[in-house]
Amino acid sequence: xxxxxxxxxxxxxxxxxxxxxxxxxxxxxxxxxxxxxxxxxxxxxxxxxxxxxxxxxxxxxxxxxxxxxxxxxxxxxxxxxxxxxxxxxxxxxxxxxxxxxxxxxxx
Amino acid sequence: xxxxxxxxxxxxxxxxxxxxxxxxxxxxxxxxxxxxxxxxxxxxxxxxxxxxxxxxxxxxxxxxxxxxxxxxxxxxxxxxxxxxxxxxxxxxxxxxxxxxxxxxxxxxxxxxxxxxxxxxxxxxxxxxxxxxxxxxxxxxxxxxxxxxxxxxxxxxxxxxxxxxxxxxxxxxxxxxxxxxxxxxxxxxxxxxxxxxxxxxxxxxxxxxxxxxxxxxxxxxxxxxxxxxxxxxxxxxxxxxxxxxxxxxxxxxxxxxxxxxxxxxxxxxxxxxxxxxxxxxxxxxxxxxxxxxxxxxxxxxxxxxxxxxxxxxxxxxxxxxxxxx
Numbered sequence: 385x386x387x388x389x390x391x392x393x394x395x396x397x398x399x400x401x402x403x404x405x406x407x408x409x410x411x412x413x414x415x416x417x418x419x420x421x422x423x424x425x426x427x428x429x430x431x432x433x434x435x436x437x438x439x440x441x442x443x444x445x446x447x448x449x450x451x452x453x454x455x456x457x458x459x460x461x462x463x464x465x466x467x468x469x470x471x472x473x474x475x476x477x478x479x480x481x482x483x484x485x486x487x488x489x490x491x
Numbered sequence: 492x493x494x495x496x497x498x499x500x501x502x503x504x505x506x507x508x509x510x511x512x513x514x515x516x517x518x519x520x521x522x523x524x525x526x527x528x529x530x531x532x533x534x535x536x537x538x539x540x541x542x543x544x545x546x547x548x549x550x551x552x553x554x555x556x557x558x559x560x561x562x563x564x565x566x567x568x569x570x571x572x573x574x575x576x577x578x579x580x581x582x583x584x585x586x587x588x589x590x591x592x593x594x595x596x597x598x599x600x601x602x603x604x605x606x607x608x609x610x611x612x613x614x615x616x617x618x619x620x621x622x623x624x625x626x627x628x629x630x631x632x633x634x635x636x637x638x639x640x641x642x643x644x645x646x647x648x649x650x651x652x653x654x655x656x657x658x659x660x661x662x663x664x665x666x667x668x669x670x671x672x673x674x675x676x677x678x679x680x681x682x683x684x685x686x687x688x689x690x691x692x693x694x695x696x697x698x699x700x701x702x703x704x705x706x707x708x709x710x711x712x713x714x715x716x717x718x719x720x721x722x723x724x725x726x727x728x729x730x731x732x733x734x735x736x737x738x739x740x741x742x743x744x745x746x747x748x749x750x751x752x753x754x755x756x757x758x759x760x761x762x763x764x765x766x767x768x769x770x771x772x773x774x775x776x777x778x779x780x781x782x783x784x785x786x787x788x789x790x791x792x793x794x795x796x797x798x799x800x801x802x803x804x805x806x807x808x809x810x811x812x813x814x815x
Binding site: 403405406407408409410411412432433434435436438439440441442443445446447448450458460478480481482483484485486 | 514515516519541584587588591592621622623624625671673707710711712713714715716717719720724726731732735737739752753754755756757758761762763764765770
């Protein structure tokens with residue numbers, strides 16, 4: 385798996401990370417561009433692994449990107465951060481969804 | 492692109508109003524269901540190894556179109572046929588989305604499976620996937636040893652919920668009678684040793700109340716990503732994400748509120764579609780456990796309300812370190 389980049393970006397620095405799937409728990413290795421923002425990486429991952437992009441009310445499905453470092457530390461990534469500043473080689477990235485059950489209606 | 496879609500037809504006139512593609516997670520759900528069925532029927536190995544491949548084919552010969560799913564474990568292949576009902580929940584979600592977008596009038600619609608995209612394309616949809624398709628190894632479990640008597644004769648998975656965890660769920664819901672709350676279910680799939688109609692057991696080890704930014708009101712509960720991320724999982728010890736529980740709040744409505752709304756189905760079809768994942772809806776106003784909890788599990792690709800086995804103990808099984 386590799387997240388598509390433009391030709392102009394091919395020569396920029398990349399970091400190999402592990403992308404984990406929320407549903408299955410399985411993972412794949414993938415390079416990501418160090419210069420990208422967390423938000424861009426999040427969007428690329430969501431698109432690449434075909435996660436739902438809208439909820440039942442046709443609103444954008446919200447995800448947040450979490451990183452687990454090789455030393456076991458885990459944190460939620462700030463969408464505006466530069467990936468190269470907050471992620472290291474071998475780290476695990478996992479997009480986590482916001483879910484909104486409920487809205488029970490009578491009848 | 493998968494060549495599988497849904498045709499939406501007006502209930503009364505039968506006129507087709509729209510065709511939409513079936514989301515990829517719906518096909519993955521059916522692939523996972525087929526894999527699980529193959530393992531339980533001892534046609535595929537219970538090894539935890541990833542599938543080598545999967546194929547979804549639309550059959551349109553006479554009458555309703557059906558889906559045939561074939562999975563290849565490397566040590567064997569297994570096929571399963573699904574009717575259009577297997578995508579009923581996905582259809583409800585898609586309809587809700589179309590209504591919200593005002594793309595079609597609100598109303599009643601029938602759905603059927605159709606070919607989607609290039610009509611000249613290969614009808615066999617070989618599903619490539621980024622992630623490995625695996626099932627947990629199913630450790631054996633004896634229902635009799637757990638005190639389940641009589642043995643269930645239902646054709647759906649056996650849902651095992653320790654009474655302590657059930658009481659914890661109800662207490663969590665009752666602590667917030669005016670706003671919905673949620674809990675993540677942590678558990679494991681098991682192989683029932685007794686010869687009953689459905690031999691998949693689903694053990695809920697723990698119901699973890701969701702906090703960390705989770706907020707509820709009378710209509711819904713917003714479960715923050717941080718809350719889900721905070722739930723401790725440990726697949727090596729049989730602690731998988733086994734589903735969600737949430738309350739429905741309708742004071743003195745006289746209506747059974749233990750059903751799945753379109754939002755509930757949207758969340759379940761998108762993120763909790765593995766064969767061993769369930770949904771629990773809680774009525775905090777109910778007097779006891781039997782009346783308070785409703786459980787929904789995947790049966791042939793469709794969410795159905797199923798019965799629940801309350802057990803005294805929380806068995807130490809479902810762990811690769813402690814196989815029974």
